[in-house]
Amino acid sequence: MRTILLVGKVFFLFIAFAFLSCVTPPYSLQVPREIPIDAFGMAHAGGRFTEKENRLLNEMGVSWIRSTFRWDSIQKRTKQWDFSRWDRFVENAERAGKKVLAVLAYDVPWIYGKEEKEARRHIEPDKIPYFLQYVEGVARRYKGRIHAYEIWNEPNWLFWKGSDEDFFLLAAAAARRIKEVDPHSCLVMGSFWRVPKGFIRGMFRAGAFQYADAVSFHPYALTPEGVWALYDELKGVLQEIGFKGDIWVTEIGFPTGGWYLSRVPEEQKPSYVIKTLAGLLVRGARVVFWYELFDKFSEGLSPSGLDSELYFGLNYPDFKPKKGAAAYTLLARRLAGATYRPDLVKVSPELQHTLEILPFLGPDGQKVLLLWSKTGEKVYLRVSPLKGLFQVDIATGDRKQIPPEGYFTVEETPIFLSQEHTRLKDRPEDSAEKEPAGKVGSSSQGKRVEKQAGSPAGQQVEKVGSSPQGEMAGREASSSEADPQEAAFLESGFTLEQVEPEPKQGVTFSGELSFFWKIR
Template sequence: MLHTLHPLDPSPFGVVAMLRTRPEELDTAARLAVGAGIRWTREDLLWHHVQPEQGVWRWERYDRELGVLQAHGVNVLGLLCYGTPWAMSIRDAHGNPDIWSLPDLSAWSDYVSAVVERYRGQIHAWEIWNEPNSQTFWHPKPDPREYARLLIAGAEAVKRADPQAWVLGCNTGDVDPWFHRAVFDEGGWDCSDIIGVHPYRPPHTPERTDMVGDLLQLAALSAERGKVKPLWITEIGIASFPGVDGASEWWQAVHVLRYYLLALASGLVEKVFWYDFRDDGGDPNEEQQNFGLLRRDWSPKPSYEAFRLMAQTLEGFEPNGRFELGGDVVCLRFRRGEEERYAVWSSGKNMRRPVPSPSDRVTLLKFPEPARQIEAVDGWVSVDLNSCPLFLVSA
């Protein structure tokens, strides 16, 4: 029997790991997320936390955390991963159960079904494992056939517990057409409602590395099978730290805007989740501690303010093509009903030049500058462009 899937909040604006905090800070996290226009968060429900021993289930932590999110109206993409010690057959170099290897699939299915059943009314979309094409998260080495077995078993367990739930498959680190194709060929295509991907590009901009072109490759793989399934970017980010793959806090904010705008304007991507919501630590020189929109002390980085401006400006708008203005100028169009809004920037040199205007009088919105209004002349306005996107909104 075919089931209609749950309707999902259409907002594209998400983050990762909002709940990595102390219980007394959960409400603070949720309020700051809502204040920035964040409507989705991707949260892992780790098997070894939920079921540390066979027959022992521990729900208190996730009940509490998910309850806070529900109270604030934040939607959750549930990440089902990794192994749990008692269900693993592979041992690591120290002789311990390797929870990043293929688990016992019967036990895995029981875990998935139990989690989905418990949170059936709160979570409607489930992601199966994280970056299985990465040596970090799949031992002893990435194997698309093994992952396909886990994905199929997990998807079947999700649908048994909630036939209307959405299943996200693949969820690869970077765009990996070979891995996607191999998983699809082993049955992973049929059991996935959405295809997940993590197209990290640090320290480069999405234009320089042709992120959209890479996403088109995944869409082409879908088209080969007769249907283009939705793409969700369930992780993307750049750390604000001084290393070779890092950026200044201001440049991180620029990356937030350009990653989201180009991904959404492509028409291929439904949702984007920034990794991550808050810095994981306080060492300014450590990459993994500095991906957040917020610093560890909860103070907002420039990227948080840029995210808020973007979400407030484009919530409810859909991609509507782009203007081809030549050179390094990017001008993207978004539409809601009869209203259009534009996002424009230069991917090269700073410049002043005319660009199309959505109305006779427009408000210019640009982080971190104050809003201002100008008059259009024959449908065009002259504006200063640099690497940071400028939004043009009908006044």
């Protein structure tokens, strides 16, 4: 998103109170779900065209990059086309093994006459053919190389200044043109700011979703819990209108500075990253794009302490990671291709109300358990079995083996537990080893995960997402080579037992998280 200069304070107060409402999820979180291998994306990434940036994206586990192929950067005059920047962008993405989500948006002043000097952020109906020339030019030039398209950015917000009806006409015409030129591309409609119910219903009635493979939105909120509520709300609206495609989150993030009420101290950003990403994925989000890869200025060099748009990055532009980068990397490296398995945890009903408990089984047989307190109340737990169990620091990626006699405390900051069978190799069981960074290859060449090792017997696993080509990438977990001991490990789960605090009998892992009003 671009810097928003003029927004009334009354509006922010209105939105702040809107977050206090609850939305009942239109689905069950007790249903196992496969996390797509390419579920992790990054906004405003891939534009430096350097190997250093490509390595960073690989190390962080990013599969998708999102950028706006602005009309005014491609067609400056009626017959003056310049694709040079975007040729470099697409070539670099292919070299890095990243999928591209291209946003087709905004206008050019020349379509309104010589007297116009600035774009209007509005395409009048009689000017739509000009926009379609631009759309067709991009789709034809990069056919088979751009994996997905969005039409416009946040049209229900400050980025579209025309009527809703005019946008519906534009979106429907552009969607049709893209599918005519590149029928195998994935068309992601919407790019909504939050959940504009009337706008969504209007688009649907106007036929703008006819060619859509997915609907996208930007659920900016005060907290991760607010983000989840917006996802649930959108899911409900789409079920109401009968849309059966995927949901993509093409922007979400929290700034660490500036005047946006959504700002969060950098020390708390790892917690927000973990909760936001994990909560969206277990709800069925097909892809989540974090906003964004870099801050606008290096640490301590920002010219403004007020502009929150300068502070959304997970890294500084000099590649120094901010707090939150390790948390994103941890989830992208460990949850991509995994299956959300709520059946892997045995816990009392009381603890279910007190704790957020998200268990996953990876395609390599490794288990992950995320825990945090919903209420802020401290909960003392004992988890079993302990063999092969590690706790991973979400802020640094460091891990330690939990001693057999260890008790630990669950608070509002998420705890990340990892368990692997002793026969499963790949990651040595050192007592103080950082989570390994590695490359995520070109997932476009992979195969959809059709069978997940250790999926619950008699229980169907919900598959999230499929592109028109059926090319959803995945890693196939091979259970044919597993011996009975490994098979038993894959089917076994965690038992969580609430205990009285005994700090002298083990290691206590805890975290603090104070509450701030936040909004974007």
